[in-house]
Amino acid sequence: MTNTDSPTRQRRSPSGTTALDPRTFRDALGLYASGITVIAGHDGDEPLGFTCQSFYSVSTDPPLISFGVMVTSSTYPRIRETGKFSVNVLSKAQRPISNQFARSGTDKWAGIAWRMSDGQNPIIDGTLTWLDCEIVAEHQAGDHHIVIGQVLTIGPSDRLIDEPLVYFRGNYRHLNDLSGAAE
Numbered sequence: 001m002t003n004t005d006s007p008t009r010q011r012r013s014p015s016g017t018t019a020l021d022p023r024t025f026r027d028a029l030g031l032y033a034s035g036i037t038v039i040a041g042h043d044g045d046e047p048l049g050f051t052c053q054s055f056y057s058v059s060t061d062p063p064l065i066s067f068g069v070m071v072t073s074s075t076y077p078r079i080r081e082t083g084k085f086s087v088n089v090l091s092k093a094q095r096p097i098s099n100q101f102a103r104s105g106t107d108k109w110a111g112i113a114w115r116m117s118d119g120q121n122p123i124i125d126g127t128l129t130w131l132d133c134e135i136v137a138e139h140q141a142g143d144h145h146i147v148i149g150q151v152l153t154i155g156p157s158d159r160l161i162d163e164p165l166v167y168f169r170g171n172y173r174h175l176n177d178l179s180g181a182a183e
Contacts, residue, residue, distance in 0.1 A: 033168040036098045038088040039067055040122040041079035047109050047122040050075045051102040053167050054144075055087065063151040065133065068144045074104070076145065080135065085149060086121035087131040091162035094126060095172055098165055119152060128164055129157035 040049035054068035065087065069076045079085050090098055101108045113125040119132035133149030140146075166173045 030169045033166055033173065036090045036165040036167055036172075037067070038090065038097065038101050038124060039069070039076075039079065039085055040088060040124070041082050041085045042116065042120055042122055043078050043082055047114065048075050048078050049088075049101050049108055049122065051098050058148060064136070064148055065131065065151060066146060066148050068141075068146055071140065071143055071145055073145075076147075080138070080147075084119060084121060084132070084134050086117055086119070086123055087133065087149075088122075088124040088127045089129050089131075090124075090165040091126060091128050092165050092174060093162050094124070094165055097124065098172075117153065117155070123155060127155070128162065130155035 034053045035055070037052050037055045038049050039052045039055075040047060042048065050069070050073065052067050052069065056066055058064040058066045067087070097112060100106070100110075100112070109122075114122045115125070117123050117130070117132045121132055123130045131149075131151050132153035132155075133151050135147060136150045137148040138145055139148075163175050166175065
């Protein structure tokens with residue numbers, strides 16, 4: 001069944017084909033739970049970073065990861081210039097950090113405990129784990145850059161430290177079972 005009368009479900013693209021309504025698209029993809037990270041770098045003057053939920057593994061040989069960032073980001077171009085970055089995987093307890101790094105026009109690092117990795121990227125204290133990466137590719141896709149990074153170092157992790165910070169349907173969520181046992 002198609003509903004051609006609902007402007008919230010579909011619209012026409014410039015080529016005349018049916019295009020998806022942006023809100024419907026976002027709502028549908030919001031049904032996919034994701035972890036929250038802070039992508040960080042240092043430009044020699046100051047630490048840089050932004051909250052990112054569009055993060056995933058790409059390859060184990062070589063070890064590659066990827067993240068998506070808006071083309072309008074003012075932070076990512078400064079990280080790109082360094083050719084490297086860190087991925088800080090946030091814990092449930094770090095929800096305020098996620099919110100702080102999601103804001104524009106503020107000192108994102110105010111009150112944040114962090115240190116430099118051997119690769120000279122910021123590592124936020126208390127993360128579940130972190131990755132030191134080198135940028136190996138970047139592709140523009142619509143309103144985002146897709147960045148591919150090769151993982152050079154993986155930080156130690158204490159899997160019992162806390163739950164991951166999870167985002168689902170536009171809100172932070174909690175896992176119910178950390179044992180990993182399927183029912």
